[in-house]
Amino acid sequence: MSNASLRKPIKKAVFPVAGLGTRFLPATKAIPKEMLPIIDRPLIQYAVDEAREAGIEQLIFVTGRGKTAIVEHFDMAFELETTMADRHKSLEVLEPTRIQPGNLVTVRQQVPQGLGHAIWCARAIVGDEPFAIFLPDELMIANPGGAGCMKQMVAAYNEHGGNLISVLEVPEEDVSSYGVIAPGAKISDQVTEVTGLVEKPKREDAPSNLIISGRYILQPEVMRVLEGQEAGAGGEIQLTDAMARMIGQQPFHAVTFAGRRFDCGSKIGFLEATLALALERQDLGEEVRAMAKRLLG
Structure with missing residues (x-):
């Protein structure tokens, strides 16, 4: 495959949003977890805004039953x-919710068979184009005045091509909760070669403390890997397994995100994100600080 074909512009993004959101029941019994608000914007809106900032035009939602509100x-x-x-x-206030006609596409994941299967469900729309993936549960907030996570990744992609994943450093005692990269050569302060991927390693076995953090740019060949892939951990088709098989076949790099990550798939992470973003808002910050002081006594 030519180097030019591995640098086609990133204009499509897949958002796997078919999950049931059981950790937030009963709130998510009738409302998709992606529609739960961080202050006054639903979680999915933050991911879509990040995609648009990065120049992505076509949004592909992989949905399931009960997700029409998205x-x-x-x-x-x-x-x-x-x-x-x-x-x-x-x-x-409604401007960010408007999508150019024809730029939002949905497909159904009828059976929950894992993240890799959800991505594979979008294969016909992705076609032969490279594409981004956003896991909306991972709320990525840029540093003040900085670019969003995907915009940082697209800049690295334009320079290096191939496949990229976003990573963040975590304390070594936390690595067993995440997918971790095996790092190769350090290309720059922000970009590192990826030589392997390990899912939830023991602390003593972890090849690094750089965890995969919910943003990807992948070449379309990953769809062919997913198509023939057997179920992995948890009896599901794992995206990490498919990416691991592409390492060595195509360029693969990690981009260390200059910003903050909130795990909004957990209740504590969701509350932390709400509080952190509220404290930074000019219209809310002062009152939220005063409220916090009252509550803390």
């Missing part, structure tokens, strides 16, 4: 907008 969030709410306009209220 798609409706990005549709035009005619009655709401008409009512707001009649009352002379600004529609600016």
Whole structure:
């Protein structure tokens, strides 16, 4: 495969949003977990905003039953907008929820067979193009004045091509909870060659403390790997296994994200993200600090 073919522009992104969100029951019994708000924006909106900042045009949602609210969030709410306009209220707050016609596509993952299977469900839409993947549970917040995670990754992709994953450093005692990379040559302060991937290693066996953090840029060949892949850990088709098989076949790098990550798949991570972002808002920060002091006594 030519080097040029491994540097095609990244214009498509897959969002696997078919999960049941059982850790947030009963809140997620009728509402998709991706629609739970971090202050006043649903979790999925943060990921979509990050994708758009990176120049991604086509959004591919891999959904399941009961997930229609995600798609409706990005549709035009005619009655709401008409009512707001009649009352002379600004529609600016709704701008981020508007998707260019034809740029949002959904496919169904009828059976929960793992992240790798969810990505494979989007194969016909991805076609022969490289694509990004966003795990919305991983809320990635850029440093003040800095670029978002995917924009940082696209910049690295434009330079190196191939496949990239975002990583973050964690304390060594935490590595057993995550997928970890085996690092090769350090290309720059932010970019490292990947020579292997290990899922939830024991602390003493971990090849590094760089964990995979929910953002990917992959070449379309991963779909062919996923198609013939047997189930791995947990009896599911694992994306990590497919990526590991591509290492050595195509360039593979990790981009250390200059920013913060919140694990919004957990209740504590969700609360931390809400509090952290509220403290930084000019319209909320002062009151939230005062509220926190009152609650802490």
